[in-house]
Amino acid sequence: MALRSRTPSLFRPKRPVDQGVLAEHRTLVADIDRRGVLRGAVSLGALTLLTGCDVTEEEPVQKVLRAVSSWNDGVQEALFRPGHMAPTFSPAQVVKPPRFNAHFDVEDVKPVDGASWKLELAGLIADKRPWTAPQLYALPEQEIIIRHVCVEGWDYIGQWSGPNLRGFLQRVGADLTAKYVYFHCADDYTESIDMAAALHAQTILATRYANEIIADPFGYPLRLRTSTKLGYKNAKWVKAIEVTNTFTETFWSEQGFNWFAGI
Amino acid sequence: MSAAPVKSLTRNTASKLRQLHPLPLRIMHWTNAIAIFIMIGSGWKIYDDDVIFGWLHFPDFLTIGKWAQHGLQWHFFGMWIFVLNGLAYLAYGVATGRFRRKLFPISVREILAAVGDALRFRLGHDDLTHYNAVQKILYLGVILAGIVIVISGLALWKPVQFSELAALFGSFQNIRLVHFFCMAAIVGFLLVHISLALLVPQSLVAMLTGGPVVRDDAMPGADAAADVPSTPSR
Numbered sequence: 001m002a003l004r005s006r007t008p009s010l011f012r013p014k015r016p017v018d019q020g021v022l023a024e025h026r027t028l029v030a031d032i033d034r035r036g037v038l039r040g041a042v043s044l045g046a047l048t049l050l051t052g053c054d055v056t057e058e059e060p061v062q063k064v065l066r067a068v069s070s071w072n073d074g075v076q077e078a079l080f081r082p083g084h085m086a087p088t089f090s091p092a093q094v095v096k097p098p099r100f101n102a103h104f105d106v107e108d109v110k111p112v113d114g115a116s117w118k119l120e121l122a123g124l125i126a127d128k129r130p131w132t133a134p135q136l137y138a139l140p141e142q143e144i145i146i147r148h149v150c151v152e153g154w155d156y157i158g159q160w161s162g163p164n165l166r167g168f169l170q171r172v173g174a175d176l177t178a179k180y181v182y183f184h185c186a187d188d189y190t191e192s193i194d195m196a197a198a199l200h201a202q203t204i205l206a207t208r209y210a211n212e213i214i215a216d217p218f219g220y221p222l223r224l225r226t227s228t229k230l231g232y233k234n235a236k237w238v239k240a241i242e243v244t245n246t247f248t249e250t251f252w253s254e255q256g257f258n259w260f261a262g263i
Numbered sequence: 264m265s266a267a268p269v270k271s272l273t274r275n276t277a278s279k280l281r282q283l284h285p286l287p288l289r290i291m292h293w294t295n296a297i298a299i300f301i302m303i304g305s306g307w308k309i310y311d312d313d314v315i316f317g318w319l320h321f322p323d324f325l326t327i328g329k330w331a332q333h334g335l336q337w338h339f340f341g342m343w344i345f346v347l348n349g350l351a352y353l354a355y356g357v358a359t360g361r362f363r364r365k366l367f368p369i370s371v372r373e374i375l376a377a378v379g380d381a382l383r384f385r386l387g388h389d390d391l392t393h394y395n396a397v398q399k400i401l402y403l404g405v406i407l408a409g410i411v412i413v414i415s416g417l418a419l420w421k422p423v424q425f426s427e428l429a430a431l432f433g434s435f436q437n438i439r440l441v442h443f444f445c446m447a448a449i450v451g452f453l454l455v456h457i458s459l460a461l462l463v464p465q466s467l468v469a470m471l472t473g474g475p476v477v478r479d480d481a482m483p484g485a486d487a488a489a490d491v492p493s494t495p496s497r
Contacts, residue, residue, distance in 0.1 A: 056333040065336040086423040153313035256332035
């Protein structure tokens with residue numbers, strides 16, 4: 001999800017427009033402004049001239065669009081089938097290595113030191129003792145070969161293994177009736193999923209990819225992998241798991257991406 | 264065939280006079296125009312984030328939304344208008360018999376003749392109350408594209424929850440392709456549709472004002488026979 005800077009253009013001046021001209025013709029502008037019809041026509045014109053790019057970020061427009069996006073969260077929650085499994089694939093179809101994606105380039109990945117790394121637990125969890133990597137590796141593993149679907153449109157088949165999240169949450173005495181599970185990451189990324197997705201049988205805390213310890217760019221030592229969400233919900237380099245009833249915006253939802261992001 | 268055949272068809276005995284484009288239809292038409300505009304512009308923005316064809320990248324000024332997330336916001340907002348309005352339109356078309364009157368019957372011979380005429384620029388387009396075979400096939404085609412684009416859109420949105428539906432397409436990228444080609448078909452239709460609406464301005468006026476008053480039950484059945492002579496070249 002590379003965020004590019006806007007293309008340089010002749011039509012996009014580097015310095016703001018000279019306000020002096022406006023000051024000189026203020027009375028004329030005010031006169032035009034009084035004509036409500038004209039004003040209406042101008043805003044309609046702005047819409048029809050395909051300058052949606054400029055309208056979209058306006059506060060009232062964002063309010064409406066984000067309200068619809070939250071409504072869509074509810075619709076997706078209703079569409080979710082807890083017992084329905086995503087299609088799985090054969091090891092021969094697995095893409096190696098997995099496709100890299102993050103909010104920065106692969107060369108900017110800051111590897112996590114597995115020896116000193118600990119998984120912290122927070123929120124509505126009874127046993128909040130942190131977990132080391134060897135402790136996690138000792139847990140029973142589950143393997144899933146599932147499709148990764150990126151919001152951008154690409155997809156690939158990946159083979160992930162690690163402890164099942166539901167089993168892990170039960171083991172540490174998490175409140176399974178809580179609404180959300182948050183993942184706080186070493187790259188200051190935060191993602192969260194609804195409890196129903198967290199308890200889905202194809203949701204795991206992945207430590208391995210194609211039977212090898214996950215490599216640095218893909219989330220070493222621990223990442224989330226769920227078959228029921230878009231790629232960006234699958235937090236990498238997880239350093240803390242929090243179970244909570246309080247909703248806070250996540251890395252991408254804050255920027256306007258849909259929060260539920262179910263597939 | 265300006266004088267509609269009065270040969271009464273018993274199918275709809277309550278013969279009624281109504282405008283060519285009744286008000287509900289006009290409302291649905293223009294609602295759909297707005298929805299399609301939003302869906303195409305935002306869809307192009309989403310497409311640009313991961314292009315299917317390396318040679319095809321939609322320029323920013325043709326897309327809706329500054330970044331990908333805004334394109335997605337518009338797309339998942341517009342989809343409600345497009346789908347709800349589309350369902351209302353399909354229900355209306357079937358319930359009032361409009362589809363049956365306007366779009367059927369349609370025969371291969373009729374289509375070939377009309378295409379021939381169209382290529383020689385001799386296709387009659389003056390009688391607003393009657394669709395020639397090319398119009399029928401274009402309208403049926405775009406309705407079909409509209410249905411398939413929604414189905415493929417559902418499969419793209421929910422390839423796991425609707426995995427049975429998604430499986431019909433073979434692979435996830437195939438769903439994208441189908442969704443893309445439906446869009447291309449709709450855009451192609453719009454180019455013809457809008458050009459002709461501008462070339463025959465009374466058709467555009469009719470979609471705003473309702474157009475001439477026609478007999479509700481006058482069109483069907485007799486059309487197939489009446490249609491061929493009405494094309495100037497035959």
